Amino acid sequence: MSETHDATSVNHGRAGETEEGSRAGYPFRALEECAQRRWSEAHLFELGDPMAAEKRFYCLNMFPYPSGDLHVGHGRNYILGDAIARLKRMQGYTVLSPMGWDAFGLPAENAAILNQIHPAIWTKRNIARMKEQFHAWGVGFDWTREISSCDPEYYRWTQWLFLKFYEKGLAYRAKGAVNWCSSCQTVLANEQVEAGACERCGTAVVMRDLEQWYFKITAYADSLLDDLSLLREWPEKVRVMQANWIGRSEGASIRFAVAGEAAPIEVFTTRPDTLLGATYLAVAAEHPLVVRLREQGKLQADAEAFLDRLKRARVENRFAIETEKEGYDTGVRVTHPLTGSPLPVWISNYVLMGYGTGAIMAVPAHDQRDFEFATKYGIPIVEVVRPGSGDGFAGSAAFEGEGRMVNSGSFDGLATEEGKRAVTDALTAKGAGESRVNFRLRDWLISRQRYWGAPIPMIHCETCGVVPVPEKDLPVVLPDQVAFKPTGESPLVTNKAFLNVPCPKCSGSARRETDTIDTFVDSSWYFMRFLSPRLETAPFDSDAVNRWLPVNQYIGGVEHAILHLLYSRFIVKVLRDLGFISFGEPFERLFTQGMITKDGNKMSKSKGNVVAPDTLIQRYGADTVRLYTLFIGPPEKDAEWNDRGVEGAYRFLTRYWKMIEDVPVTQPVSQVAAAPGSGPFSIGFAATGPARDLRRRVHQLTQQICDDMDRFHLNTAVSGLMQLVNSVQDYLAAGGDPAAVEVREAAEIATRLLAPLAPHTAEGAWEVLGHTKSVALASWPSPAAEALESATKSLVVQVNGKLRAHVLVPAGADQETIRRTALADEKIAMMTEGKKVAQVIVVPGRLVNIVLE
RNA sequence: GGGCGAGUGGCGGAAUUGGCAGACGCACGGCGCUUAAGACGCCGUGUCCGUAAGGACGUGUGGGUUCGAUUCCCACCUCGCCCCCCA
Numbered sequence: 001m002s003e004t005h006d007a008t009s010v011n012h013g014r015a016g017e018t019e020e021g022s023r024a025g026y027p028f029r030a031l032e033e034c035a036q037r038r039w040s041e042a043h044l045f046e047l048g049d050p051m052a053a054e055k056r057f058y059c060l061n062m063f064p065y066p067s068g069d070l071h072v073g074h075g076r077n078y079i080l081g082d083a084i085a086r087l088k089r090m091q092g093y094t095v096l097s098p099m100g101w102d103a104f105g106l107p108a109e110n111a112a113i114l115n116q117i118h119p120a121i122w123t124k125r126n127i128a129r130m131k132e133q134f135h136a137w138g139v140g141f142d143w144t145r146e147i148s149s150c151d152p153e154y155y156r157w158t159q160w161l162f163l164k165f166y167e168k169g170l171a172y173r174a175k176g177a178v179n180w181c182s183s184c185q186t187v188l189a190n191e192q193v194e195a196g197a198c199e200r201c202g203t204a205v206v207m208r209d210l211e212q213w214y215f216k217i218t219a220y221a222d223s224l225l226d227d228l229s230l231l232r233e234w235p236e237k238v239r240v241m242q243a244n245w246i247g248r249s250e251g252a253s254i255r256f257a258v259a260g261e262a263a264p265i266e267v268f269t270t271r272p273d274t275l276l277g278a279t280y281l282a283v284a285a286e287h288p289l290v291v292r293l294r295e296q297g298k299l300q301a302d303a304e305a306f307l308d309r310l311k312r313a314r315v316e317n318r319f320a321i322e323t324e325k326e327g328y329d330t331g332v333r334v335t336h337p338l339t340g341s342p343l344p345v346w347i348s349n350y351v352l353m354g355y356g357t358g359a360i361m362a363v364p365a366h367d368q369r370d371f372e373f374a375t376k377y378g379i380p381i382v383e384v385v386r387p388g389s390g391d392g393f394a395g396s397a398a399f400e401g402e403g404r405m406v407n408s409g410s411f412d413g414l415a416t417e418e419g420k421r422a423v424t425d426a427l428t429a430k431g432a433g434e435s436r437v438n439f440r441l442r443d444w445l446i447s448r449q450r451y452w453g454a455p456i457p458m459i460h461c462e463t464c465g466v467v468p469v470p471e472k473d474l475p476v477v478l479p480d481q482v483a484f485k486p487t488g489e490s491p492l493v494t495n496k497a498f499l500n501v502p503c504p505k506c507s508g509s510a511r512r513e514t515d516t517i518d519t520f521v522d523s524s525w526y527f528m529r530f531l532s533p534r535l536e537t538a539p540f541d542s543d544a545v546n547r548w549l550p551v552n553q554y555i556g557g558v559e560h561a562i563l564h565l566l567y568s569r570f571i572v573k574v575l576r577d578l579g580f581i582s583f584g585e586p587f588e589r590l591f592t593q594g595m596i597t598k599d600g601n602k603m604s605k606s607k608g609n610v611v612a613p614d615t616l617i618q619r620y621g622a623d624t625v626r627l628y629t630l631f632i633g634p635p636e637k638d639a640e641w642n643d644r645g646v647e648g649a650y651r652f653l654t655r656y657w658k659m660i661e662d663v664p665v666t667q668p669v670s671q672v673a674a675a676p677g678s679g680p681f682s683i684g685f686a687a688t689g690p691a692r693d694l695r696r697r698v699h700q701l702t703q704q705i706c707d708d709m710d711r712f713h714l715n716t717a718v719s720g721l722m723q724l725v726n727s728v729q730d731y732l733a734a735g736g737d738p739a740a741v742e743v744r745e746a747a748e749i750a751t752r753l754l755a756p757l758a759p760h761t762a763e764g765a766w767e768v769l770g771h772t773k774s775v776a777l778a779s780w781p782s783p784a785a786e787a788l789e790s791a792t793k794s795l796v797v798q799v800n801g802k803l804r805a806h807v808l809v810p811a812g813a814d815q816e817t818i819r820r821t822a823l824a825d826e827k828i829a830m831m832t833e834g835k836k837v838a839q840v841i842v843v844p845g846r847l848v849n850i851v852l853e
Numbered sequence: 854g855g856g857c858g859a860g861u862g863g864c865g866g867a868a869u870u871g872g873c874a875g876a877c878g879c880a881c882g883g884c885g886c887u888u889a890a891g892a893c894g895c896c897g898u899g900u901c902c903g904u905a906a907g908g909a910c911g912u913g914u915g916g917g918u919u920c921g922a923u924u925c926c927c928a929c930c931u932c933g934c935c936c937c938c939c940a
Contacts (some may be wrong), residue, residue: 851920
């Protein structure tokens with residue numbers, strides 16, 4: 001800690017030296033420079049040896065994609081995290097608050113294509129710019145631990161992760177349907193598809209089958225779902241979203257034998273009890289049966305036209321509320337597993353290949369979609385469930401409720417739950433099905449035909465097949481020299497030196513995998529790398545990681561509620577099962593902050609409503625921007641930015657600074673109070689009078705602000721601080737003694753409470769108050785019990801629930817005293833005169849309610 | 854269609870467990886300071902009636918529970934977000 005610095009530095013230059021000569025204010029610029037120099041010299045934000053820390057707090061903001069300029073909406077995230085980190089530090093924790101860059105990704109590559117600038121240079125430039133902005137905000141990260149996912153020393157371990165997954169059979173290669181733009185000749189992420197068209201060129205996107213790499217996240221579906229219950233300190237909303245995404249449902253798997261085919265059609269249903277009501281099967285256009293029929297030329301000519309139309313419509317209508325159901329009878333017949341009767345197989349657009357098996361048994365009487373389809377195409381409808389009371393299937397709509405089975409032979413009379421079991425048992429006995437749990441979650445497609453990502457560390461050998469790159473050869477370095485113009489293959493194909501390598505197994509000629517790893521993999525483990533960012537022998541130091549994780553507080557946008565947070569949980573679980581770490585969840589407490597809007601819209605460059613922090617910081621100072629950002633509303637909710645509101649925050653800081661300057665410089669209260677033998681009152685706090693009232697008020701507000709901070713109610717913590725400063729001003733305006741020790745104490749408490757929120761100003765104020773150590777390391781205040789004490793208590797008196805009077809009673813008065821005092825009140829006595837009092841409710845410490853008959 | 858939120862002054866919002874609705878700030882109005890403007894300071898500011906004292910009403914709508922409801926329950930309306938033919 002630096003103890004020697006120029007104590008007068010912050011007093012130079014009073015306000016007003018900004019562009020607006022008339023503006024009163026405070027010397028925020030000098031304060032910022034002084035405070036930031038001080039933090040940096042003291043290495044305040046640096047963790048040092050992670051194993052040395054006893055009381056630990058890992059506070060993490062989601063690392064950003066370095067897209068360039070940050071706006072005030074981004075700032076909210078980091079200011080919030082910084083405030084929490086600073087709070088925890090003052091509360092005595094050793095805090096780890098690192099920052100890094102999710103630096104691989106598409107925008108860099110698009111910039112390369114558009115502006116002829118290499119993604120690496122573009123990314124580096126943006127990182128430098130954003131780092132400057134973090135500094136300008138006074139956000140304190142441990143920059144000695146900075147990481148960037150596009151550095152070979154980082155992505156080497158992303159590749160290592162891939163190899164470990166591959167070894168355990170959790171990474172595999174398979175054919176899959178992907179979004180394809182025929183004009184750009186490239187695969188698109190779902191996010192890049194806008195209204196069915198390529199976001200860049202507007203060409204209609206089509207689905208195309210490609211060999212892709214997958215991570216087997218479905219193997220962890222159960223534990224990802226079950227462990228959500230351990231995440232008590234996550235927002236309910238996020239847990240629900242993840243549970244829905246995983247989408248567990250119980251039912252049965254049923255196989256229908258296909259006439260003339262060896263492979264049966266397998267369907268999943270949650271209502272096996274309705275099996276006897278099934279009158280047809282429907283399959284998705286991409287279903288293997290359809291593919292097979294096409295290959296064998298068994299489809300009529302009009303079928304091709306139908307499939308083509310479906311495919312196009314699927315893409316175009318992906319955002320439509322409801323699409324008209326369409327079908328095509330394949331002519332194929334399957335056998336009902338229980339009755340043996342033939343059922344037609346239709347292709348329909350309402351069956352999705354991405355869910356279940358891509359085939360359904362259709363029960364028109366008991367599923368609305370099937371009902372609409374059967375009605376349209378004249379397919380028979382058979383009622384098999386009848387409710388105990390109320391209306392069942394009536395012919396105008398499907399009945400989807402529960403009841404007793406009918407028209408189902410020996411199953412008739414069974415209730416829905418019994419029926420499900422009985423039918424499933426019958427199927428199992430025949431070898432035509434069994435009970436089954438189905439998940440909506442699909443395996444994670446991680447290959448990208450893109451340049452700016454970590455190369456998948458695999459080699460394709462003509463003789464040995466797919467061979468992993470040996471661990472010792474990592475990283476597989478991404479070459480600089482490639483052609484960026486999209487061709488349908490990864491740009492890496494264009495670099496022959498990269499592409500052609502000897503096979504690690506047989507040394508024969510082989511080709512590198514040219515796809516890169518989805519950047520979501522990069523960001524699924526970075527929080528562990530921060531503990532040992534330069535380690536060259538492993539992705540992370542297991543001891544340090546086991547000591548510091550799970551992350552105590554994770555902060556980020558709710559838009560990551562599903563993918564990033566689910567993937568991170570998955571990777572952590574796998575690493576635990578592989579024995580690398582000892583914990584199974586990455587983030588103990590999650591906070592998802594709301595968006596900042598402007599004119600009712602999300603801030604974005606395209607909308608032109610971005611509020612840049614730079615000019616605001618220039619004009620009002622970083623602390624004003626920080627304070628307003630926190631004051632704008634509850635951090636978890638969206639909030640509307642209002643430039644006028646910034647003025648209010650500035651005015652407050654100016655008033656606060658004036659208060660600090662007006663406090664006579666004597667010894668700091670904390671030092672006097674720490675003198676031997678001095679009790680709380682021995683340094684001269686008044687026992688009664690305005691100074692006593694001020695002190696009580698200050699400590700009440702301290703209590704409120706401490707609670708608010710702990711509960712993330714930073715908006716009300718700011719308002720509490722405003723009230724604290726106001727109460728000192730009111731005291732002085734009423735003729736209170738500025739030299740009173742209560743004023744000094746208030747100034748000191750206010751400064752420490754302000755330190756996490758407006759750190760530069762608080763740092764300077766602390767110095768003005770005569771302290772030599774940084775306020776960032778001062779102890780967090782707590783209210784003094786004796787300061788909160790009061791001889792009397794004001795209670796509310798209601799008559800019939802309506803506020804009528806206030807009465808003053810001695811603190812701790814018993815119910816009878818309170819009751820008598822209330823009834824004796826002049827106004828209350830008038831109101832109750834001549835009326836019968838039916839009841840008197842006394843809530844000690846709060847109110848009295850007199851109920852008249 | 855399903856899930857999750859949210860509806861409080863002119864605006865952002867406050868109200869730990871059911872207990873003084875509108876804290877704090879913005880904006881606005883008045884006054885002071887100023888030649889003036891700005892900045893700053895003081896006062897006022899939910900609606901209606903009233904000169905005032907005071908009173909009535911009031912947290913999306915309707916009902917309920919309660920001595921007491923912004924808070925709990927039921928129904929409805931509106932808005933936002935997410936997943937969307939999930940079998």
